[in-house]
Amino acid sequence: MAKEYGVTVNRIRKEATKVRKAMNGNVTLEAIVAYIKQTGHGIVYFNIPWGDEELRRYDLVDTAKTKKGFVYHQIAQIVFIDDTLPHTDKIRVLLHELGHIVLGHIDEGVFALKDHGIQELEAHTFARMMLDGGHMTTDNHWFAITAMICVVMLAGLKLSIVKGGATNG
Numbered sequence: 001m002a003k004e005y006g007v008t009v010n011r012i013r014k015e016a017t018k019v020r021k022a023m024n025g026n027v028t029l030e031a032i033v034a035y036i037k038q039t040g041h042g043i044v045y046f047n048i049p050w051g052d053e054e055l056r057r058y059d060l061v062d063t064a065k066t067k068k069g070f071v072y073h074q075i076a077q078i079v080f081i082d083d084t085l086p087h088t089d090k091i092r093v094l095l096h097e098l099g100h101i102v103l104g105h106i107d108e109g110v111f112a113l114k115d116h117g118i119q120e121l122e123a124h125t126f127a128r129m130m131l132d133g134g135h136m137t138t139d140n141h142w143f144a145i146t147a148m149i150c151v152v153m154l155a156g157l158k159l160s161i162v163k164g165g166a167t168n169g
C-alpha cells in the first residue's frame with residue numbers, strides 16, 4: 001500500500017512533467033485548452049447560452065449547478081467549465097479536469113463525475129504540479145497527500161509487525 005501511494009505521486013509528477021513539456025513550459029489557458037482537445041475532448045463553457053444548450057442536450061443542467069467544471073464521458077467526451085469563473089480559476093479547474101483525464105480516472109463509456117477522495121487529491125496534485133513546475137512545498141493538499149502516505153506506510157508497518165508476530169507465534 002505504501003509503495004502504491006509513492007508510485008502514485010511519482011506517476012502524477014511524470015504526467016505533469018510530460019504535459020508541461022508539451023506546452024513548452026507555458027501553462028496558459030490557451031495551451032491547456034489545446035492539450036485537452038488533443039486528448040479527444042471537446043470543451044464547453046456553461047453559464048452562457050450556447051453552453052447551457054449543450055448542458056440540456058446531455059441532461060447535465062443539475063450536475064452543472066454544483067460544479068465549476070467536470071468531465072463528461074458518455075455520448076461524447078467533453079470537459080465542461082463555468083464561463084463565469086475568473087481567468088485564473090479557469091486555468092486551475094481545467095488543469096484539475098485534465099488531471100482526471102491523463103491520470104486515467106475516467107473509464108471509457110462511463111458517465112464519470114469523480115468526487116472520490118484519492119482521485120480528487122490526485123487531480124488537485126496534478127494541477128498544483130502543473131502550476132508549480134513540480135515543486136510543491138507549502139500547499140496544504142501537498143501536506144495532506146504526504147500525511148496520507150505516512151498513515152498508509154505506518155498502517156502497512158503495523159500490519160507487517162502483526163503478521164510477523166503471528167508467524168513467530
Ligand SMILES: [Zn+2]
Pocket residue numbers: 096100114115119120123
Ligand atoms: Zn475532480
